[in-house]
Each structure stands twice: as structure tokens, then as C-alpha cells.
Amino acid sequence: MEKQLITLKVNGELHTLAVPVFKTLLEVLREDLSLTGTKHGCELGECGACTVLVDGEPVLSCLVLPIELQGREVLTIEGLMEGGRPHPLQRAFAETGAAQCGYCTPGVLLSAKALLDRKPAPTRREIAEALSGNLCRCTGYLQILEAVERAAAQMRDVRSAATTDGR
Amino acid sequence: MSGFNVIxxxxxxxxxxxKCTGETRYADDLHFPRMLYAxxxxxxxxxxRIRRIDVSRAQAVPGVHVVLTGRDLPTRFGILPVSQDEEALCVEKVRFVGDPVAAVAAVDEWTAExxxxxxxxxYEPLPALLTMEQALAESSVRIHEYGDGPNIHKLVSLEFGEVAEGFAQADYVREDIFFYAGSTHLPLEQHAAVAHYGPDGRLTLWSSTQTPHYVHRALAKVLGLPPHRIRVIAxxxxxxxxxxxxxxxxxxxxAKLALLTGRPVKITLTREEVFYVHxxxxxxxLWIKTGVRRDGTITAxxxxxxxxxxxxxxxxVATTYYTGALQTVxxxxxxxxxxxxxxxTNKPPCGPKRGHGTPQPRFALEVHLDKIAEDLGLDPIQMRRRQIVEAPSxxxxxxxxxxxxxxxxxxRVVEASGFREKxxxxxxxxxxxxxxxxxxSGAGLPIYWNDMPHSGVQIKIDREGGVTVFCGSADIGQGSDSILAYIVAEILGILPEDVRVVTADTDLTPVDLGSYSSRVTVMAGNAAVEAAERLRRLLFRAAAERLDVPEDxxxxxxxxxxxxxxxxxGLDFAEAVQLAEARFGTLGAVGSYKPPKAxxxxxxxxxxxxxxxSYSACVAQVRVDPETGxxxxxxxxxxHDVGRAINPRLVEGQIHGSVYMGLGEALMEEHTFHSRLGVHTAPSMLDYKSPTPLEMPEVECFLIETEDPNGPFGAKEAGQGPLLPIPPAIANAVYDAIGVRIDEIPITPEKVLKGLEDKARGGSGRVGPTSIPSLTWPEPIRVEPPPEWRSSGDLT
Structure with a gap:
């Protein structure tokens, strides 16, 4: 099987890998980099479980080839923790019961992060729209929406506290 | 406020x-050196009929290790002892599109493909029986050689008391026919399993399963290995x-491929396969006939x-009984x-889905009662409320x-929703x-009838006060591991974070029958209560001696x-543990649970x-667009009457999830097949419609606590029951909105428009089945009701 040398920047680390060109980002993350936090539910771009961020934007990793990502930054669920501490979204999801079986959770968290980075105070409707590509069969979505709201509020508090301190 | 610390x-x-950091490893996340892919x-x-299978060309592909066919695994299996009708790979014939025929283990998935x-x-094609009507009519074509008649798997007929007598006492009798379409679970995770056969002659299977105990049994049977050499880890x-x-x-x-190759072997089903595995x-x-008094009191x-x-x-077999058993509770x-x-029929096999055999009759019953109330000019709430079962009874x-x-x-729901005003x-x-x-809250009998416990829990404590709980139960996201931790923490007076939970490993954990029939909180919970109380007695005895205080x-x-x-x-918990270990030796306790005899x-x-x-009541409010349907x-x-909410947030999560799944079934989800080929017409997550966050309505939950005498801390189930009232509440709301009865689930825009058009042309507007197949039912097993129901005086 013909392989190609690629360089992939994931969670801030550069990796040089020899992979068949048709291997998707999802497969490379899970199989070559052992980053199994990224899940798969269909491999057809229908369920959202494999969502990762590329330069901050949600991308379905099952539909992307690593060769397209030269020089770009990939963020997976393993890179969401900051300094060994859970991201406010991760904490809020754990506290509100937003992860039941947990299988859709990594993808949902990354879609939510992209939303909050772009829009720190989204309405519930905006959150639902941003997450409408991430299917969940356990929660009925309501505790997920609540968790995103809770994390957003907490992140705003931290930001405004930082601004105040800065003065 | 309760006097609990944790509960x-x-x-x-x-x-x-x-689960939020990506650390949780699911079956497909496992990877072992030298692993092969199947x-x-x-x-x-x-x-x-399978005439011939030639695997020689497949066998010759570089990188292929083994090719299996049905002859390698001829022993039949199945979840119920009465229907051991499956083959791991079909031996003589295939019975649905998707039936497994052969398998390959290779160095990677591409080579295997x-x-x-x-x-x-x-293949020698046989006539495909794709509907119940076809299967009942074509008795010369047999899908299986066993059952209660040609293509009849199970036939049940039970009569409790004389129904004729009950109907004779009725002022009004109504009959209705309903249809509830099939739907699928659509778990986000595709089924995956990894097997390893070690040089010690032991086989280990890691799998995404709700029932490791039953997988253990099936593996032992089909592979012909003694059970103690097989370990199943959910x-x-x-x-x-x-x-x-x-x-x-x-x-x-x-498992067979691992035995033959001596290497770890993994399989992960594709999404399409998940639809066919079903x-x-x-x-x-469903046909239902009810006799009532003028005031709505049911007589038969x-x-x-x-x-x-x-x-x-x-x-x-269980599903069949469940479509009848719970109408009475x-x-x-x-x-x-x-x-x-x-x-x-020649379609993917149906089985248990959340609510197992009860959402269909519940839909029928609750819509049927709504119609009876309207026919008699009765308040549909009051009519039901007047005749709720007593407890105990x-x-x-x-x-x-x-x-x-x-x-x-x-x-609670009538008041909160303003139902009477609306x-x-x-x-x-x-x-x-x-x-x-x-x-x-859990099936009262195990699948293999025996007198042993349905759930067992073992607890050990280390010298610094860390507690480990072992139980065979499988956490499928509902939070059963957490429930064990909360219960043990409450009884031992520690915090959930002090408890490590080890579950669903047939080598390490005592048997729990599995995560089905909403049984785990009640059954594993009761076993955990017993084990923790036994352990606490040892700690109290040691502490009582040291503190010179009576144990009680x-x-x-x-x-x-x-x-x-x-x-x-007092003493620190860890200190009490050390005293108790010094006094009694290594600390540990077991607990078990068996339901009361039925x-x-x-x-x-x-x-x-x-x-x-468990009990639920629901009000749904809908908006129907008469233009689009x-x-x-x-x-x-x-x-939801949950007995006691051991963790109210988790209970609400179960209710939300149940509402969501009921909503999907009520409005859009349907497992559909090509009428001639039996091919699934929507085997993808795009074509098989399920609700997204945008379709999910606001849900207001009320937890009702009745402290059931048989539950741990009074708890009952929460994971399945709240799904049941959703489809009928929505169907009744659609009728309230547009005056059209859709007696068929899902209520699609197409059916709504059909009903509105029929009504506009002067028809009733009803959409739904109008007849049932003719079938000769056997003489019913006549069962004398309990004494309190025997005198006809009860009917007045």
C-alpha cells in the first residue's frame, strides 16, 4: 500500500507520519496517533461524533484527509484540557449530567468550544443550532444545552474578572 | 429534607x-500488539438456501489469516433458552438481508474487506416473507422449523376471569385497531468486540454489551469451552x-478467530451493519376492546x-407477553x-428496545381511552384518575x-400544563x-430460571479507607456505576469519590444479569445495600469497642x-477501618438480591x-401545520414516580432521554424495508430520521417519590418508563389540535395531511389500520384472578 509522508499538528504537537493518502483524519488520529478520544458513529459525515477543530472551526474528521491539513492546527478532545485541568465546558458537562454514555461527548464539546470562542453569550437557540450536527441518543440534548450555558457563563465571569484585574 | 448525605x-x-476528556475507552478504542481485524x-x-461457499480465493489474499464459515461454528445460540435459533455464521440458509455468512481475519480492515x-x-433464493400477512398466509414456506405454527414463533392466549361476564356488565364497548411501527436503537457507538486467546488457554472478550453474563454463556456453548476459561468484559x-x-x-x-490464530482479533460493525443487526x-x-360503565369504569x-x-x-417470547402483561398495572x-x-418474517430480527414490548400497547390503550372518554362525554383525566390501581394490591x-x-x-402535570384550560x-x-x-423495575425472573441471586455485590476496603465495589452490572450511560458508589458511600458514611467501582467483568465481579428491563438500580442497588450494611456492622463493632459507645x-x-x-x-473512617481489620482480619463483604417470589x-x-x-403521567402540547402536516x-x-431519586439529576437525564426517544418514535423514526427485496431503505444516520437539538421541546419534569418497600432507599426505575406516555400523549394532542385521529406511529406529515384531506371530504379523518389478520387463536389458558377480583361485586 503506497504511503505518503505527512506532517500533522495536533494539540500543539507536530507529528510526521507515513500514511496511505486515502486514510482519513479520523483514522490517523485514532490508529496512528492513538488519540482514541475522537469517536466515530458512521464514517459518512452524518453523526458528528468525530468532530475536531481545525484552526478553531468544527470539522468532521471522517471526511477530511490529513494531506489537506498541512500547516493547520488540529485540536482534539485530548487537547481541550488546559495545564492538566478540565476546560470549563468539560467541567460543566460532568456536573450537569450532559454525558450519559459519553460517546458523542467529545464531538459535542468541540462544537461547543468553537461556538463559545466565536460567541461568548449565545442564546439557547444558537447553542442548539451550533450542536445540531452532533447527534446524541441518550440525553435528549437538554442537559447538554444547560451545560454549554453554564460553561459560557463561567467563562464570561473568568474573563470579566481578568479584565478587572488587568485594570 | 431527607437525612441523607449522598442519596x-x-x-x-x-x-x-x-467521558468528557476522551479518556474513557470503549471497545473499539482497544488496541493490542499483533492484533488482527475481522x-x-x-x-x-x-x-x-446456501448451496456452496468457496473461500479459496479469499484465503489466498496476502495478509488473510483465517476465513470462517458456518461449518466452523455450527452450534446454535440465542438469548432465550426457548429460542436457540441463531448461528454465528449461517450453515444452511439465510433468513434476512444482513444474516452473517462468512468471516475473515486479516492484518487490517482493508485486506479483510x-x-x-x-x-x-x-445461493438458491427462497420466497421472501416480508410482512406478517405474507408469513401467516404462506404456510408452505417456513423461515424456521420450530415455533407454535407455520412462521409463528409464539402464540399466547390468556384469560383472567370471564371477560364475557365483564363485557356483559358494560354500558359501552369500544374496539380500536392501532399500528406502531418498528424503530431502531441507533446507538452512537457501533458494536465492537475484541477477543484474545492466551497461551494459558484462557479466552478474553471485550465487548460493547449490556449483558456480559449472557455473552459468557453463549460463548461457552458455541465454542465448547468450559466457562471458567472464558472472561467477558463489558x-x-x-x-x-x-x-x-x-x-x-x-x-x-x-472469539473463534482468536482461538484459531492465537492473536487478538477486533471487529467493529459499520453503521450499515448496525442497522441490520437491529x-x-x-x-x-394491535386490536383492543374495552367495556366500560357509563362513568368510564372499566369492566373488561x-x-x-x-x-x-x-x-x-x-x-x-418475552416481548410477546410484554405486549399484554402490563396493561393491568x-x-x-x-x-x-x-x-x-x-x-x-425475512427481516432483521426485532428484540428489546427501551420499554420492551410495552410502548406499542401503551400507545393503543391511552389513545383508546381518550376516544372512550370523548364518546361518553367524560373528562379524560378524571376517567383515568378514578380507577388507578391501589397499593399494595x-x-x-x-x-x-x-x-x-x-x-x-x-x-402535577395537569396543573403545571394548564391542561384543563387548554x-x-x-x-x-x-x-x-x-x-x-x-x-x-426489573424482570422478576431470570432468563435461565434458577434460585440464585439476580445481582451480587462484593466490597473490599483498604487500610487507608478506600473502598472498592465489585458488581457484574454494565454501565451503558445510565449511571449504574455511580448508583453503586452513591449507595455504598451513603451507608459507610463516606463520599462517592472515595469509592472505586469495578463492574461487568465475569472474572472479577459477582454475577449481575445485565442492563436490561430497568433492573440495575433496584437489584444491584439492593445487593449493594446488603454488602455495605454488613461491612458497616464490622466497622461499628470495632469502633464501639474503642469509643465505649453502644453499636446502635x-x-x-x-x-x-x-x-x-x-x-x-468518634473516629475517622480510615481509623475505624484499621481497627476493624486488626479485630476481624481482612475486611470484605458480599450482598446479593433476588426479587420477591411472583x-x-x-x-x-x-x-x-x-x-x-414506576408510574408516569404526561401532557404534550403540539402545533400542527395544516399546510405541511x-x-x-x-x-x-x-x-415520574421513581420511588426515590437516588440522584435527581440522573433521573431527570433518564426522563429527558426517554422523552426524546419517545418523541422520535412518535413523529419520525421508522425501520423501513424494500417490499420485495427486504433491503433496508434507510440504513444510515442521515436517512433514518432522529431528532436533533432543534426538534427537542422544552421538558418540565416532576419527580414523585413514593419510597417503594422493595427498592434501595425506596427507589424504582427511571430509564424506560418515561418513554411510554410520550407517543400517545402526542397522538392525543394532534387530535385536539386538528380533530384527526392518527392511530399509527409514527405520525408523519404525510399521514396528517391524509387525515385532513379525508376529513375535508366528509370522512372521519382517521388514519390507521382497519383490520387484523384472521388467525385461529388457541383456547385460552383460563386463570382464576386473585381473590379480591373474584366476586362480581368488584365490577360494580
Missing amino acids: GKPWPKVDALP KILRSPHAHA EALRLIEVE MPVGGGFGGKSDPFSHEIVV RGRHPVL MHVRSFLDGGAYGSYG TYKIPRYKFEGVRVF LTVNWLRISSCGLRACID FRRLPFGRGVGFACSAYL QLLARERRIFDQADPER PGRYKGAGVGPSPSY FVQVEKIWIA
Whole structure:
């Protein structure tokens, strides 16, 4: 099987890998980099479980080839923790019961992060729209929406506290 | 406020953070050195004889290690002892599109796929029976050689008291026919399994399964290995809903491949395969006849259900009984007759899906009662509320009701929703609907009848006070691991974070029968209570001696054991542990649970009994667009009698999830097949419609606590029951909105428009089935009802 040398920047680390060109980002993350936090539910771009961020934007990793990502930054669920501490979204999801079986959770968290980075105070409707590509069969979505709201509020508090301190 | 420290509080789940950081490893996340990958070849025919299989070309592909066919695994298996009708790979014939035929183990998935393409199978197609009507009519074509008749898997006929007598006393009798379409679980995680056979002669299987105990049994049977040489580990399950409760072909196949190759072998089903593996909701055609007094009091009921079982038995015998058994546990029904038939068809096998066999009859019953109330000019709420079962009591079919909070459930949702102000009063296109339901907290009997416990728990404590709980239960996301931690922490007076939970490993954990029938909180919970109380007795005895305080005066909370009369006088938990270990030796305790003996003594009495029944009441408010036929659910009010909420946040999560799944079934989800080929018409997550966050309405939940005498801390189930009232509440709301009865689930825009058009042309506007297949039912087993139902005086 013909392989190609690629360089992939994931969670801030550069990796040089020899992979068949048709291997998707999802497969490379899970199989070559052992980053199994990224899940798969269909491999057809229908369920959202494999969502990762590329330069901050949600991308379905099952539909992307690593060769397209030269020089770009990939963020997976393993890179969401900051300094060994859970991201406010991760904490809020754990506290509100937003992860039941947990299988859709990594993808949902990354879609939510992209939303909050772009829009720190989204309405519930905006959150639902941003997450409408991430299917969940356990929660009925309501505790997920609540968790995103809770994390957003907490992140705003931290930001405004930082601004105040800065003065 | 309760006097509990842990119970009743919204603790995060013990596995919540690992699930949010990507650390939780599911079956497909496992990787071992030298691992091979397996793929399964599946039948393209709905029904065919296998004439010949030639694997020589596949075998010759570089990188292919083994190719298996049915001859390598001829022993039949199945979840129920009465329907051992599956083969890991079909031997002589295939019975549905997707039936497994051959399997390959290769160095990678691509090589395995390439090899599958080179397997030559010569089929002799047989007539495909794709509907119940076809299967019942074509008795010359047999899908299986066993059952209660040609293509009849199971035929049930039970009569409790004389229904004729009950109907004779009725002022009004109504008959209706309903259809509830099949749907699938659609877990986000595709089934996956990894097997390893070590040089020590031991086989290990890691699998995404809800029932490791039953997978263990099936592996031992089919592989012919002694059970003690097989270890089954259920990995965290990425969504089950009943769909991972059977022992599966792919689990047996990887185990066999590992045995033959001596290397770890992994298989992960594709999404399309998950649709074909199925075991989902049975399509059910249901006829119901009820006699009532002028005031709505039920005098008799007769139900006939027709289940489209698909190609194999699965849990189908139990499902058949479940379409009849639980009609009696909400309202007083003094005379009851149930006839049910499960038909084999050449489609993917149906099985248990959240609510197992009860959403279909519940939909029928609650819409039927709504129609009766309207016919008699009665308030649909009041009519139901007046005849709720008593607790404690026995139903006419001998089910024991230990607690019932249905009246409180009804009152909460009716009041909160403003139902009385809205019902029949909202403008055209908007409406409200009401329904109730009940579900069991675990099956009262095990699948293999025996006198052993249904659940076992073992606890060990280390010298620094760390506690480890071992239990065979499988956490499928509902939070059963956390429930064990909360219960043990409460009793030992420590915090959930002090408890490590080890579950679902047949080598390490005592048997728990599995995550099905909403049984785990009640059964594993009770076993955990017993084990923790035994351990606490040892700690109290040692602490009592040291503190010179009577044992019965001690309390354990906040990581201390102390004198309740003088809280200053106490010990740290870890100190008490060390004293107890010095006094008694290594510390440990076991607990187990077996449900109370069911009082029914008739054939069929094994399905329906449970330690307790949960109750729900629901109001749905909808908006129906008469132009498009589109139904939008605006809000759901739901109250659930959970006995006690061990963790109210997790209970609400179960209710939300149930509402969501009920909503999907009510409005869009349907397992559909090509009428001639038997090919799934929507085997993808795009084509198979399920609700997204945008379709999910606001849900207002009310938890009703009745403290059931059989539950741990009074708890009952929460994971399945709240699904049941959703479809009928929505159907009743659609009628309230547009005056059209859709007696068929799902209520699609197409059906709504059909109903409106019919009504505009002067018809009734009803959309739904109008007849049931003619079938000669056997003489019913006549069961004398419990004494309190025997005199006809009960009917007045």
C-alpha cells in the first residue's frame, strides 16, 4: 500500500507520519496517533461524533484527509484540557449530567468550544443550532444545552474578572 | 429534607470527567500488539438456501489469516433458552438481508474487506416473507422449523376471569385497531468486540454489551469451552437502549478467530451493519376492546397483538407477553383477556428496545381511552384518575403493586400544563394531549430460571479507607456505576469519590444479569445495600469497642464514625477501618438480591412480575401545520414516580432521554424495508430520521417519590418508563389540535395531511389500520384472578 509522508499538528504537537493518502483524519488520529478520544458513529459525515477543530472551526474528521491539513492546527478532545485541568465546558458537562454514555461527548464539546470562542453569550437557540450536527441518543440534548450555558457563563465571569484585574 | 448525605443529591457521575476528556475507552478504542481485524460477509438475500461457499480465493489474499464459515461454528445460540435459533455464521440458509455468512481475519480492515469480496457464495433464493400477512398466509414456506405454527414463533392466549361476564356488565364497548411501527436503537457507538486467546488457554472478550453474563454463556456453548476459561468484559457502552442485550454473531466470530490464530482479533460493525443487526422495536398491530360503565369504569378488556418479529427469536417470547402483561398495572381492570402472536418474517430480527414490548400497547390503550372518554362525554383525566390501581394490591393477572404514585403524577402535570384550560379550547392547529403509563423495575425472573441471586455485590476496603465495589452490572450511560458508589458511600458514611467501582467483568465481579428491563438500580442497588450494611456492622463493632459507645448509637457520615448522642466522640473512617481489620482480619463483604417470589402460578406468569412498577403521567402540547402536516411538539410536562431519586439529576437525564426517544418514535423514526427485496431503505444516520437539538421541546419534569418497600432507599426505575406516555400523549394532542385521529406511529406529515384531506371530504379523518389478520387463536389458558377480583361485586 503506497504511503505518503505527512506532517500533522495536533494539540500543539507536530507529528510526521507515513500514511496511505486515502486514510482519513479520523483514522490517523485514532490508529496512528492513538488519540482514541475522537469517536466515530458512521464514517459518512452524518453523526458528528468525530468532530475536531481545525484552526478553531468544527470539522468532521471522517471526511477530511490529513494531506489537506498541512500547516493547520488540529485540536482534539485530548487537547481541550488546559495545564492538566478540565476546560470549563468539560467541567460543566460532568456536573450537569450532559454525558450519559459519553460517546458523542467529545464531538459535542468541540462544537461547543468553537461556538463559545466565536460567541461568548449565545442564546439557547444558537447553542442548539451550533450542536445540531452532533447527534446524541441518550440525553435528549437538554442537559447538554444547560451545560454549554453554564460553561459560557463561567467563562464570561473568568474573563470579566481578568479584565478587572488587568485594570 | 431527607437525612441523607449522598442519596438525593445531584452528584456528578463517577465516570463523568473521563467521558468528557476522551479518556474513557470503549471497545473499539482497544488496541493490542499483533492484533488482527475481522469482517463479516452478510447475505444479500432476504431468504435463501446456501448451496456452496468457496473461500479459496479469499484465503489466498496476502495478509488473510483465517476465513470462517458456518461449518466452523455450527452450534446454535440465542438469548432465550426457548429460542436457540441463531448461528454465528449461517450453515444452511439465510433468513434476512444482513444474516452473517462468512468471516475473515486479516492484518487490517482493508485486506479483510478485499477478502470478503472474493468469497463465492452460491445461493438458491427462497420466497421472501416480508410482512406478517405474507408469513401467516404462506404456510408452505417456513423461515424456521420450530415455533407454535407455520412462521409463528409464539402464540399466547390468556384469560383472567370471564371477560364475557365483564363485557356483559358494560354500558359501552369500544374496539380500536392501532399500528406502531418498528424503530431502531441507533446507538452512537457501533458494536465492537475484541477477543484474545492466551497461551494459558484462557479466552478474553471485550465487548460493547449490556449483558456480559449472557455473552459468557453463549460463548461457552458455541465454542465448547468450559466457562471458567472464558472472561467477558463489558466495556463502557456507547449507547445501548436494548440493542446490545443479545449475544451477537460478531462476538462469537472474533472469539473463534482468536482461538484459531492465537492473536487478538477486533471487529467493529459499520453503521450499515448496525442497522441490520437491529433487535429493535417490534412493529405491532394491535386490536383492543374495552367495556366500560357509563362513568368510564372499566369492566373488561380484551387485547390482541400481532408482532412482526423479523428473522430470529431474540427476546421475542418475552416481548410477546410484554405486549399484554402490563396493561393491568395502571388502571383497575377486573376481567382481562390477552392474545398475542409473534410472526417470523425475512427481516432483521426485532428484540428489546427501551420499554420492551410495552410502548406499542401503551400507545393503543391511552389513545383508546381518550376516544372512550370523548364518546361518553367524560373528562379524560378524571376517567383515568378514578380507577388507578391501589397499593399494595394484586392485579387481575397476579402482578403485585407495591407502590403507586400515579395520582400525584397526574395532578402535577395537569396543573403545571394548564391542561384543563387548554383541552378542546386552543385554536385550530394547536392542542394538548394526555397519557399515563407504568413500567417494571426489573424482570422478576431470570432468563435461565434458577434460585440464585439476580445481582451480587462484593466490597473490599483498604487500610487507608478506600473502598472498592465489585458488581457484574454494565454501565451503558445510565449511571449504574455511580448508583453503586452513591449507595455504598451513603451507608459507610463516606463520599462517592472515595469509592472505586469495578463492574461487568465475569472474572472479577459477582454475577449481575445485565442492563436490561430497568433492573440495575433496584437489584444491584439492593445487593449493594446488603454488602455495605454488613461491612458497616464490622466497622461499628470495632469502633464501639474503642469509643465505649453502644453499636446502635453510632452513625457513619462525612468520613467519620461517631456517637450520635455526642458527635465529638468518634473516629475517622480510615481509623475505624484499621481497627476493624486488626479485630476481624481482612475486611470484605458480599450482598446479593433476588426479587420477591411472583404470586402468579400460570404458564406465562414469568413475564410481567417485578419488585416494583414506576408510574408516569404526561401532557404534550403540539402545533400542527395544516399546510405541511408537520407536527411540532412545543412542550412536554412529565411526572415520574421513581420511588426515590437516588440522584435527581440522573433521573431527570433518564426522563429527558426517554422523552426524546419517545418523541422520535412518535413523529419520525421508522425501520423501513424494500417490499420485495427486504433491503433496508434507510440504513444510515442521515436517512433514518432522529431528532436533533432543534426538534427537542422544552421538558418540565416532576419527580414523585413514593419510597417503594422493595427498592434501595425506596427507589424504582427511571430509564424506560418515561418513554411510554410520550407517543400517545402526542397522538392525543394532534387530535385536539386538528380533530384527526392518527392511530399509527409514527405520525408523519404525510399521514396528517391524509387525515385532513379525508376529513375535508366528509370522512372521519382517521388514519390507521382497519383490520387484523384472521388467525385461529388457541383456547385460552383460563386463570382464576386473585381473590379480591373474584366476586362480581368488584365490577360494580
